[in-house]
Structures are given as C-alpha cells and as structure tokens.
Amino acid sequence: MxxxxxxxxxxxxxxxxxxxxxxxxxxxxxxxxxxxxxxxxxxxxxxxxxxxxxxxxxxxxxxLEAFLDLGERAAREAGQRPDALPDTGDLAADLKLVLRATVDELHDPRFEAPARALAAEGLVNPRLGAEFVAGLLEPQLGLYARRLRSAQEAGAVRPDVDPRIALELFLSPLAQRWLQRTGPITYAYTDTLVDYALHGLAPR
Amino acid sequence: MxxxxxxxxxxxxxxxxxxxxxxxxxxxxxxxxxxxxxxxxxxxxxxxxxxxxxxxxxxxxxxLEAFLDLGERAAREAGQRPDALPDTGDLAADLKLVLRATVDELHDPRFEAPARALAAEGLVNPRLGAEFVAGLLEPQLGLYARRLRSAQEAGAVRPDVDPRIALELFLSPLAQRWLQRTGPITYAYTDTLVDYALHGLAPR
Amino acid sequence: MxxxxxxxxxxxxxxxxxxxxxxxxxxxxxxxxxxxxxxxxxxxxxxxxxxxxxxxxxxxxxxLEAFLDLGERAAREAGQRPDALPDTGDLAADLKLVLRATVDELHDPRFEAPARALAAEGLVNPRLGAEFVAGLLEPQLGLYARRLRSAQEAGAVRPDVDPRIALELFLSPLAQRWLQRTGPITYAYTDTLVDYALHGLAPR
Amino acid sequence: MxxxxxxxxxxxxxxxxxxxxxxxxxxxxxxxxxxxxxxxxxxxxxxxxxxxxxxxxxxxxxxLEAFLDLGERAAREAGQRPDALPDTGDLAADLKLVLRATVDELHDPRFEAPARALAAEGLVNPRLGAEFVAGLLEPQLGLYARRLRSAQEAGAVRPDVDPRIALELFLSPLAQRWLQRTGPITYAYTDTLVDYALHGLAPR
DNA sequence: CCTTAAGCGAGACGGTACGTCGTGTCTTGGC
DNA sequence: GCCAAGACACGACGTACCGTCTCGCTTAAGG
CATH class of the missing domain: 1.10.10.60 (Homeodomain-like)
Structure with missing residues (x-):
C-alpha cells in the first residue's frame, strides 16, 4: 500500500x-x-x-473551497454574520423577509455560476455533494429549524411538526426553481410559499 | 455561411x-x-x-434520449401508461399512494444513475436542462396540477391556491432529498410531506 | 497481457x-x-x-528515421548512390579520396547535430544504438570491407588480414576524433591514417 | 550584474x-x-x-566527478598507480599486455554504466566532453604516447611517425567497439589490432 | 561563551515536458 | 449516402523533475 x-x-x-x-x-x-x-x-x-x-x-x-471562503469573507465584511434568523414573533413575516433576501442573492451573478456548478457536481459526486451540503446548506437549514422551534414554543406552529421537514416545504421549492429553472424566482413566489406552507392547502 | x-x-x-x-x-x-x-x-x-x-x-x-425512450418502453410494457393520477376523492390518500410509488422508483438503480447525471448536466447546461424538464418533469407536474384542480372543484383544496405552486410543496422536498442526498427517502417521509402540505404548519 | x-x-x-x-x-x-x-x-x-x-x-x-530518410533523399538527389568505393588499383589513393569526402561531410552542420545526437543516444540505449549501427554504419563499413578484399586479391594487402578489423584502423580514429572532439579533422589527418594503417608503424 | x-x-x-x-x-x-x-x-x-x-x-x-573519484580510489587501493606503461623493450608485447587489462576493465559492470553515460553526454555537451577527455582520456593517451616515443628511440617505430596519431590506430577501434557495440571485445581482437597497427596491412 | 552566519535536510514553489485520453472532424472502403 | 473503423489536430489531464526559494537546525569561527 x-x-x-x-x-x-x-x-x-x-x-x-x-x-x-x-x-x-x-x-x-x-x-x-x-x-x-x-x-x-x-x-x-x-x-x-x-x-x-x-x-x-x-x-x-x-x-468548493474557494466558494466557501468567498462566503465567509463576504459575511465577515458585511458586518456580523447573523447567527440566527430574525424573530419578531411574527413567523410568516420573518420568513418572508429572509427569503426575499435569498431571492436577491440567487440573482447575484457572482454567486450563480459557482453555486450552480457545485450543486451539479455534487449530484454526481457523492463526496463533494456531502461537503457541499455540510459546508453550505446545513448551517442555513439549522437556522430555519431553530426559528421554527421557537415558533413552536410560541404556539405559532403545531407542536407535533418536525422542523427539519417543515422547512423543506418552502426552501426546497425555491431551491428547485432556481437550480432547475422551472419557474421565476420572485418575492411574490416566496411569499406564497410561506403562506401555503404555514396554513396548508386544505380549507380551514 | x-x-x-x-x-x-x-x-x-x-x-x-x-x-x-x-x-x-x-x-x-x-x-x-x-x-x-x-x-x-x-x-x-x-x-x-x-x-x-x-x-x-x-x-x-x-x-437524455435513451432515458426518455427507456421510460416510454418501461411504461408501455408495464401495462397502460396512466395519463392521470388516481382520483378516489381522498386527495391525501391519492397523493400518498403515488408518492410511495415514486419512492420505489427513486430507489431503482437502473433509474438512479442516468437520472442523476441528466439532472446534474441540466443544472449547468440550460438547453439540456430545459429539455429534461420539458420531457420528463413537466408531464408529471401536469398530472399533479390536474389532480389538485379536481380537488379544488371538490372543495378539498382552497380555491385561491395556485396548483402549480402547491404541488411543489411536496414534490420539491422529495426531489431535493433525492438529488442532494440530504435525507432518507421513505414512505413515512412522503406521507408526512403530504400531510404538512395539505394542512399547513400552523395550528388550526 | x-x-x-x-x-x-x-x-x-x-x-x-x-x-x-x-x-x-x-x-x-x-x-x-x-x-x-x-x-x-x-x-x-x-x-x-x-x-x-x-x-x-x-x-x-x-x-533516427528522419536522419536515415534524409540520407536516402540526399543520396538519391545527388545522383546515383555509389554502391561501391572507387577502385583504381591504387588502394591508398582510393581510401584517401573517400575519406576526404567524409571529412567534408563531417563538417556539414546539417549533418553534425543529428548525427552526434543519435550517436550519443545510441551509446546509452542499446536498441537505438543497434538500429543506428545497422542502418547507417554497417552499409558503409561493408563498402570498405569489399574494397579491402579486392585489394587482397590484387596483392596490395596481406592475405591473412581480416578486412573487418583492418578498416577500423583508419575509420575508428576518424570517428572518435569527430565524436569526442579529441583533435582536428583534416585531409592531412586522414591521409596520415591511411598511410600508417597500410604500412604500419614499425620500420620496414 | x-x-x-x-x-x-x-x-x-x-x-x-x-x-x-x-x-x-x-x-x-x-x-x-x-x-x-x-x-x-x-x-x-x-x-x-x-x-x-x-x-x-x-x-x-x-x-563525472564521482566517476573520476572512483577511478582514483580504485587506483589507490589497487596498489601503485602506474604512471607509465611497462617497457620491456618489446613494444608489441607491452601493448598487448596493457590492452588485455583494458579489455578486462571494459567488461566490469561497475565501470560500464557510468563510463558509457558520460561518454554519451560528452558527445552532446562540449563542456562536459572536454572535461571527460581531459580528466580521463588524455592522461591515458599520454602514457601511450610516451611509450611510443621510447620505442622510436629504440628504433622499433619509424622516427617520422606521430605518436599521438599512431596510438589511435589501436585505441580508437577498441573504444568504438565498446561504445557502439559494433563487435566483440576480446584479447584476440586487441592482439590483432596491435599487430596490424605495428606492421601495417600492406605486405612487406 | 556566545553570537552569527554559513552549510545543511527538507520540501514547497513556478515551470516545462511528459505520455495518455477524449473530443469532434475527416477519410476510406464496404454495402 | 449511411455506416464501421479509425487517423487526425487539438486540448486537457495528472505526473515527474527541473532549478530556485524559503524554512529551521546544526555547527564552526570570531568577537
């Protein structure tokens, strides 16, 4: 050997x-x-x-390393990295706000090319995919999960809901639209996703 | 020229x-x-x-062509190509049933390698991505949209809901989990997605 | 395999x-x-x-191939390829004549660089060395051997002399001077070599 | 500068x-x-x-340095470095003796690889070639030249013969056979070279 | 005795060339 | 005129060495 x-x-x-x-x-x-x-x-x-x-x-x-490094540098120079999502007590408003910022980021061309390339490579190359998820996605998802748990404690989300799955309801559609170009990425779209996810599709 | x-x-x-x-x-x-x-x-x-x-x-x-062809052949030999989702009147049950079949398909190794490769290529190559979406994804999404519209007529889904967005609530999370390997793909998972999507996260 | x-x-x-x-x-x-x-x-x-x-x-x-090809082309365009050394009956004169032509050739810069390089490579790489000898040296040596045998028949060279060794007496010194730059390459030098080789060093 | x-x-x-x-x-x-x-x-x-x-x-x-050093060490440990060729009065016998020793040396594998490599490099690299000749060849040639001059004084070699050229008659063929592998290296061969060189090819 | 400046082992660096692989085009001969 | 076969110009691969350049670390001399 x-x-x-x-x-x-x-x-x-x-x-x-x-x-x-x-x-x-x-x-x-x-x-x-x-x-x-x-x-x-x-x-x-x-x-x-x-x-x-x-x-x-x-x-x-x-x-991948360059991109992660870029993210860190950008975060550092953009003042404090928010280590938590805003929590005003109004879950829908908070989520819409953050997702609108994400929409802006997804339209930033400096971000687009490498992110898309890494995502693509990650689909086919499991090792890289895992690093991509762990280094980039996972930290973000954690923030959403925390915010959802806080909402559960406040009674704004049903206590039996699993936050790790719940967050996918509005994040995955956004991710897929962006990655696969299956539709436009707008504030209206993300607002709608939040509304649907929080209140469901069935009539109340 | x-x-x-x-x-x-x-x-x-x-x-x-x-x-x-x-x-x-x-x-x-x-x-x-x-x-x-x-x-x-x-x-x-x-x-x-x-x-x-x-x-x-x-x-x-x-x-891409080989894969689409394979899909058609598989459908043909597997009896009738269903040109519609089941519609028993119970939306949740129908969706869970179909998604469970999708879970099985996603675990089929003959399907996995080419599908993942095509998806990856599509992320980076817009022309191929468009063909992939149009040839493979779009027809499926259309079926879900139709089923949701039928549910709206039956009063099982709020009339103001946009079916093209609504279906993303449970399909995109599944797609992303599979593509990016961010979590296990199980019946329980898809069942949960359907429940969350239909009834939302907020308490009733 | x-x-x-x-x-x-x-x-x-x-x-x-x-x-x-x-x-x-x-x-x-x-x-x-x-x-x-x-x-x-x-x-x-x-x-x-x-x-x-x-x-x-x-x-x-x-x-090597380029050089051999060059030799053949040069021979072809320089009229007939002499398939024998001159044989006027005067061995010393004939050898001196041919060696003077060789002296000229050895001073031709188009010849020098590749020939020297191939000789060098051949020292270290037996396969190439063998091809070099077989393709370039051997045919020339054969001509000298033939001329010497003719001289033996004419009584100008002792009958017990081995022509394949005899020719080395004047050709090897010339080759070595040229290859190793151990001395000047002149008509006088080759003339002397022929004289020494034919009549020996010991007094008669 | x-x-x-x-x-x-x-x-x-x-x-x-x-x-x-x-x-x-x-x-x-x-x-x-x-x-x-x-x-x-x-x-x-x-x-x-x-x-x-x-x-x-x-x-x-x-x-080159390693090889020269090796030669010196070998000489030193093999007893006295002979700073002259044997001189028994019988030139032919003396030369044959020394050349037989050289034949042995040329068959020594420890000697072969570096010597051949250095000779090859020297063909293409004039500076190194000069050092190789000056450091290794020249001292040897000097010994032969001296022996030949002594023979001239004794009347065993014609007085008009140039010893520096004369020695090439038997040394260059040996060198070339070894370097270019154009023939076997034997005692018989070197003996013959000495005989031919001393007495010439023409009948007496 | 203690500095200090060199040689030293180690090995990262910017380069050049290697020999191989795959691309997309072109050519040949068979059907 | 499509086809199997495969040579071709091209470009990138990942590796091997080149010769230069720091790094710390001995290891003398000289103050």
Missing part, C-alpha cells in the same frame, strides 16, 4: 491559495464551469499545476 | 439507434456518467463515432 | 510523416537535441502529439 | 560529497543514466537538493 506523502501544510503558501481561489471563481464566472480547467486556473493564478494538485484533488474541490 | 448538411433521417439505422441507447445506459450505470465517453458508447454499441455525432450533439443528448 | 492496438499503416498520413521528419531535423539543428521536445516537433510540424506517439516510441526514434 | 555568491568550500560537508558520489554511481548502475535524477540522487544520499546544486551544475557533473 503506497502511502501518498502528505504535504507539510505549515509551509503552504497563503498567497498561492488565495490566487488559486480567485482564479477559480473568476474563470467559472467568465467561461463557465465545464470550460474552466485546472491548467487554466494555474495559469491565471500564476502558479504551477502541481501546487494545485498538491492541495486539492480536483477542480471541483478547488471551487 | 455553409449550412451543415442535415442527414437524411429516413435512411437512419434503427438498430444503431437502439444499440447506442443501450450502450449509453449500460455505461452510465456501470462506470458513472463522467467516465462514460462517446468513444466508449460507440465501441460498446459496435458503431462508428460519426454515427453518434451525426444524430446527437453530445453524450448528454444521447443519454 | 494487454496488447497495444497496432495502428493501420495503410491509413497513415504521408504528409504528417514528412512534416515530422523535417520538424525534428530543423529543431535539432536549431536548438540542439536535449532541448528538442516531442511537443515542439508536433507544434512545428502542425501535428498532434498523438500522431507522433502513434508511429514512434520516442524522439530518438523519430530523429 | 549580480555575481552568484560563491559558496565557502572550507565549510563543505565531506560526508555529503561522498554520499552524493555513491548515490549517483549506484543509481546509474541500477536504473541507468536517463532515469537517474538529481532528486533521486539527493533522496538516496539523504541530502537536500540544494546541496547538490550548490556544488555541481548538473547530474552529468556530479557523475
């Missing part, structure tokens, strides 16, 4: 890491994911190919 | 078409979509590469 | 073959053998790398 | 130098010259790459 020698992370060049992140994101935005190549990233970053292969196992890996 | 000469479809070899379909599906199932190549399909089908490029524009195209 | 599929030689592109020969010779002459690369030859010849690897196994192989 | 700082030879690690020599010779013997790499030598010697590049300019340089 030939062990592949683990590189010494303490000697890693931070400058190269950043340059590679930036090059990967720029290329995906400019020419699209399939025409982004490891060779192209290396050339754009002014870096040898081996430096990429030393630290990542594929272009998908590079892009 | 030299038009690319359109091949004469009437002289097309049906045997080759079938062989290519079968080879594509087999290879995707055996080695996965990324390692399936046009060359490999041609070799497996005992066909020249040009025969593939004459009639399709990419391996994704081949696979 | 995985057989490598033998390419179909009847479909081979003659134009590519020539272009590759020319590119290889030009590059070796211009930048030297070590800085000549397969990639460079392919680019210069306007050819894909695979086309080189399909028909040759290394850059040394390409160069 | 920034001069490259000359390293301080007085602080040089003798142990590393020896380890590098040994590693170079061992690798050339084991895997051949082309597959011997600076990195490989460093790893085998337990030495940093920079230590090699600090003191040598190429792997050929390393090997």
């Amino acid at each position: 030939a062990e592949k020698p683990v590189p010494d992370a303490s000697r890693r060049s931070e400058a190269s890491r950043r340059a590679i992140h930036d090059a990967a994101l720029a290329l995906v935005a400019e020419v699209g994911y399939p025409r982004t190549t490891v060779e192209g990233i290396a050339a754009r970053a002014g870096v040898g190919k081996q430096t990429i292969y030393r630290w990542w196992s594929s272009k998908a890996d590079v892009l | 030299a038009e690319k000469p359109v091949p004469d479809a009437s002289r097309r070899s049906e045997a080759s078409r079938r062989a290519i379909h079968d080879a594509a599906l087999a290879l995707v199932a055996e080695v996965g979509y990324p390692r399936t190549t046009v060359e490999g399909i041609a070799a497996r089908a005992g066909v020249g590469k040009q025969t593939i490029y004459r009639w399709w524009s990419s391996k994704a195209d081949v696979l | 995985a057989e490598k599929p033998v390419p179909d030689a009847s479909r081979r592109s003659e134009a590519s073959r020539r272009a590759i020969h020319d590119a290889a010779l030009a590059l070796v002459a211009e930048v030297g053998y070590p800085r000549t690369t397969v990639e460079g030859i392919a680019a210069r010849a306007g050819v894909g790398k695979q086309t080189i690897y399909r028909w040759w196994s290394s850059k040394a192989d390409v160069l | 920034a001069e490259k700082p000359v390293p301080d030879a007085s602080r040089r690690s003798e142990a590393s130098r020896r380890a590098i020599h040994d590693a170079a010779l061992a690798l050339v013997a084991e895997v051949g010259y082309p597959r011997t790499t600076v990195e490989g030598i460093a790893a085998r010697a337990g030495v940093g790459k920079q230590t090699i590049y600090r003191w040598w300019s190429s792997k050929a340089d390393v090997l």
